[in-house]
Amino acid sequence: MGPVVDIWKHCFERVAPRLLLYACQLCPTRADAEDVVQMAFVRWWRRFPDGDERHIPLLYAAVRTIALDQRRSQQRRLAREAASVMALTQGDAAVFDPAPEQRETAAIVQEALEDLPEPQREVVTLKLWAGLTFAQIAETTGESINTVSGRYRYALQALEKRLAPRRHELVLEPSAPALIPFPQPANPLP
């Protein structure tokens, strides 16, 4: 294995978890998401063999395109196989890799994320874990910046509302467990 090989490995190890998390938001199973990430990364690397980070948003765009193509072909296949009662299994595999004390938090957050509408989930994933800007997300998803920033805001509000009743169970930092100080009601009871 030469240094050229190590370049892609280094790049892949860095981006793969985040890519996979994003692909999991669009694919029915984790295995499908891995297929999508494989195809997207190979295509992207063929085009940018130096792994230039400025082109990372295009990698997410490739994941999106391939995932949607895959979904369309699966829908066609399922339509053909409808008589055989085959159905997509929902992705129940964990998408986070939490520290032991954060396992419950991760499960709660994953559940809350799954309840979001897909467009909101997609924006949250691209913003928080992929680290894209709203402009890059807008380009990736083909929406306007206002739309994606609105989706992000609504998604955070929905997550906050959903997680608030369970805030005592959430651990913010893996190293220093702490309860999350969710905003208190404006007029607390006496």
Added chain:
Amino acid sequence: MNDIETLLSGLAPRGPSQTLGQRVAHDLDLDRQWLQGRQVRRRWLAPVAWAVAGAAAALTMSAFLIPPARSTTIAAKTTLLPAGTIREVVHTEDEGIAFNEASQTHEHRLRLISVERQDWIDPRDGARITVEQPREEHLVLPVSYQ
């Protein structure tokens, strides 16, 4: 960043399975092998390309000298696949009716100038080769006065 953003971004995404890395490595290895093979192929591709260019030039010349009545078979020996042929008539000229002394008949003469574009595709990498072949044809139509 508010609390909910801190909470979410603090969770690390789960990494891919080991097989995913191996699958990507396999795909990129195939790419490298293919590229190396292509570099070897390029050694003989240059003379072939010149031969194809020469053949195209010869055909172009012959199109002006000989009435074209046969189809070309450029690149038939290579792995290129024909992707399509388009013939576009760029100019027509009616040379009118003339008397042919040899056959002792009147005939209507037309001149057609066209460009035939033949596309070839390399299935290995999708490269497309287009050969443009200009043609000039003189059509002679019988004239009937009945």
